[in-house]
Amino acid sequence: MEVMSDAAGSATGDGIVLSGIEQLFRTKDQEVLALTEIDLTISAGEFLVLLGPSGCGKTTLLRIIAGLQQPTNGSVEVGGNSLWRNASRNDAVMAELGVVFQEANLFPWMTIEDNIALPLKLRGVGKSERRKRARELCEMVGITGFEKRWPRELSGGMRQRAAIARALSCRPKILLMDEPFGALDAMTRDQMNSELQRIWMDSGCTVILVTHSIREAVFLADRVLLLSPRPGRMDTIRDIPIARPRDIYVQSMAEFQEIETELRRRLDTFGETTDEGSGS
Ligand SMILES: Nc1ncnc2c1ncn2[C@@H]1O[C@H](COP(=O)(O)OP(=O)(O)O)[C@@H](O)[C@H]1O
Ligand SMILES: [Mg+2]
Secondary structure, three states, X not given: OEEEOOOOOOOOOOOEEEEEEEEEEEOOOOXXXXXXXXXXXXXXXXXXXXXXXXXXXXXXHHHHHOOOOOOOEEEEEEOOEEXXXXXXXXXXXXXXXXXXXXXXXXXXXXXXXXXXXXXHHHOOOOHHHHHHHHHXXXXXXXXXXXXXXXXXXXXXXXXXXXXXXHHHOOOOOEEEEEOOOOOOOHHHHHHHHHHHHHHHHHHOOEEEEEEOOHHHHHHHOOEEEEEOOOOEOEEEEEEOOOOOOOOHHHHHOHHHHHHHHHHHHHHHOOOOOOOOOOOO
């Protein structure tokens, strides 16, 4: 693996440690090795972006970190605690995670406020406290005034803001996002990237975000992990030493473009088209 980084995986006590992760999928008539030899430490508070060609195992790796998939081999530790003990999942670790997928997956029969506060309700938080917290979260993600609306009344970008608010409702230490802005138009996406950066800087949580937009990766990340085509291996770790907060104009800086080109060249060697926003 190539490490274009000064401090790849500097360990901290609160970080996430992936050791020897391997994922083999067995279907009726074939075996698919989706991921192999994933060894990585993600520092507390870091913004890590997973980048790679379609089918290289990005979603699988995120699902493994989210505890939604037990890896065939290897371990996931969060803050020194193993996510799995044999076949049983450590729910105390799960409680520190918030997850956002490409589709907002809001319940259509619940108001935005009730959707956002659902994780709190499931934890027994009372109604007035839930409402207060939902208001704060709506303000944080920029949808104040839409608390009583139905999901269908919101644009795609606003629904995704609500999904982020819901993921943040229980103040997770780790926010996991799988192509959260993949279905949005380019302008909305740029705006969401800026806002996500702000939310992350305000909350201090660790973010692991999957994308196949190189530009989005360079804009958001402290480090980019580029995975190789299947079976996904750690191909490149790239530090992004651009000062924060970053505004959209950093995209026209020479430093930004050099990093973008470097990653694009590497992805091109995999035979991946690098059209922004294509594929899945
Ligand atoms: N539950 C599953 N059963 C069998 N194969 C799977 C399963 N999930 C993912 N795969 C396969 O593993 C590989 C990686 O998939 P995925 O993690 O979704 O890639 P990415 O998100 O990078 O596009 C693909 O070849 C996919 O078909
Ligand atoms: Mg995926």
